[in-house]
Amino acid sequence: MTLLERCVGRPASELAAYPPDQLLDLKKQAHDALARAKANAELVDRALDLRYSRIAAVHRVAAGKDAGTVSFNDGVVRIACELPKKVEWDQGKLRRIVERIRAAGDDPTEFVEISYRVSETKYNSWPTPMRASFDPARTLKTGEPNFRLSLTESES
Incomplete structure (x- = not known):
């Protein structure tokens, strides 16, 4: 055992x-x-x-x-x-459709869900004042810790 x-x-x-x-x-x-x-x-x-x-x-x-x-x-x-079922939407085409709906005087949120994302890589490269303006909208969440164990050099 x-x-x-x-x-x-x-x-x-x-x-x-x-x-x-x-x-x-x-x-x-x-x-x-x-x-x-x-x-x-x-x-x-x-x-x-x-x-x-x-x-x-x-x-x-x-x-x-x-x-x-x-x-x-x-x-x-x-x-x-x-x-x-896995449906994917072309973001560029959706953006153009939303613009047409808005230009026609309608509310695009009646038809599509609109979300915003910020690349963490881009965010980290911004100057501090710019990041500060986005900070109230940013929440950092972490996942579960992952531990890796190995023998030290002297024990190998």
């Missing part, structure tokens, strides 16, 4: 007291186990795609759908196949 398997179900506060070399070992084992699980999941997903994508496409056409979910049976198993 691996160290990781022995730790299953234990509280993180208990693991935090482990020596650094054991934490390193746990991190490596968890990383390897996750990689194996992802590879296995991808293999099964490819097999499902090979087996059911054509059947799902036939059901989708019969239902008059370009995307979305269709369901069918294969023996005693019910298969639900979702094909997500």
Whole structure:
């Protein structure tokens, strides 16, 4: 049984007291186990795609759908196949349409959602006074920390 398997179900506060070399070992084992699980999941997903994508496409056409979910049976198993819809809009063309709507005296927000973004790279290159005028509209959020462990040179 691996160290990781022995730790299953234990509280993180208990693991935090482990020596650094054991934490390193746990991190490596968890990383390897996750990689194996992802590879296995991808293999099964490819097999499902090979087996059911054509059947799902036939059901989708019969239902008059370009995307979305269709369901069918294969023996005693019910298969639900979702094909997500991903729509992309040409920002330049939308900008011109918004300008035409505005020029016609209408409110473009009745038809489109308008959002503003500022490149963080550009923001960081601006002079301080310019950044200061944008600061009230800027909120910095961070994600979850990601720790990388490795042996020091003397331990390698």
